[in-house]
Amino acid sequence: MTGSKELKDGSSENAPLVFIGGGNMAAALITGCxxxxxxxxxxxxxxxxxxxxAEKWxxxxxxxxxxxxxxxxxxYPTAIYIICVKPQIxxxxxxSWPVNSRPKFIVSVMAGVPLPTLSAKLPFVSGNTTIIRxxxxxxSSIGAAATTMCYEKNDKIENQDTYIKYAREFAECIGTVEIIPERCFNPAMAxxxxxPAWTFMYIESLADGAVAQGLGRAEAKRIAAQAVLGAAQMLLNSESGFDIEKQHFGWLKDQVCSPGGTTIEGVRALEKHGFRSAVIEAVSAASKKADDMAKTAK
Ligand SMILES: NC(=O)C1=CN([C@@H]2O[C@H](COP(=O)(O)OP(=O)(O)OC[C@H]3O[C@@H](n4cnc5c(N)ncnc54)[C@H](OP(=O)(O)O)[C@@H]3O)[C@@H](O)[C@H]2O)C=CC1
Ligand SMILES: O=C(O)[C@@H]1CCC=N1
Structure with a gap:
């Protein structure tokens, strides 16, 4: 990307990006874009x-x-509005939204607030407003987010394709983007x-394990982070010989596990302690929490 992106929809050329909430998530988005x-x-x-x-910003x-x-x-009555507050706020x-406001384009990054709730609660939202979750x-701060997006397509909304394209370009500038149906939004959020929080914990645990065996903390942190990065890159970069569309992740895992070797002993220890199940439960718990939040957000 070489120049600032403009949104030309006939009414707002070069519209400002208005972030409602300026905490961790807004900081990552703003830094990245x-x-x-x-x-x-x-x-x-x-x-x-x-x-x-405010002073920090x-x-x-x-x-x-x-x-x-x-x-x-x-x-800023004409803008691209990005809602970045906690769902509870x-x-x-x-x-706080002016009653006579008629926004055309709103993006929400809030977990657990579905599209129908957004439309119902933002009373000024008209049939001509595009809302994107x-x-x-x-x-996002380093252009490496795995963003998901959903919206309701409505051919009656003026310029909706322009807004969707803009949202997509915004998401692409902070990483990758998948458009998914809203019914899958919560597991995808998880x-x-x-x-990323759980992966930081995993990397920290790797480092702890090596520190427990005498490796220096600084080296352990760097080695653990790079090992996880390299493994993820092998899954995403077909030059590794791995095709993410067609092959099972276990194919690569098996390449690391030499028969009678060290790694398979670690696999055994992880299985004994419920590693996969713990991760699956974490995804399920986060997704369920978002389902519960959606019920109370109504
Ligand atoms: N953190 C993450 O990794 C992710 C978060 N999200 C979503 O992003 C949203 C924000 O999360 P996060 O950034 O972590 O939360 P933070 O608590 O870091 O940020 C919340 C921000 O909202 C501001 N705020 C509070 N009340 C108002 C108000 N009435 N008007 C304007 N601003 C207000 C706070 O201001 P002040 O700083 O002055 O207190 C703060 O800047 C959540 O809905 C979350 O679900 C989505 C994906 C990932
Ligand atoms: O913990 C949260 O609720 C937010 C949403 C996804 C990541 N952080």
């Missing part, structure tokens, strides 16, 4: 709750920072957005 020059800093607008957070060179969401939304955001991850 500014680094790729998808948007310039002066076209980013952010609202946060506290002056302390200003120190990073962002000038359009607000601690009053209503004031921000009144100042969504009702507060709804009540996007689930990126903290890896493996795309929550799993």
């Amino acid at each position: 500014v680094a790729k020059r998808f948007v310039e800093k002066d076209r980013v607008v952010i609202s946060v709750r506290t002056e302390k957070s 200003r120190q990073k060179g962002y000038v359009n920072v607000f601690t009053n969401t209503l004031e921000m939304l009144e100042k 969504f009702n507060e955001v709804v009540s 996007m689930m990126p991850s903290v890896a 493996i795309g957005a929550s799993s």
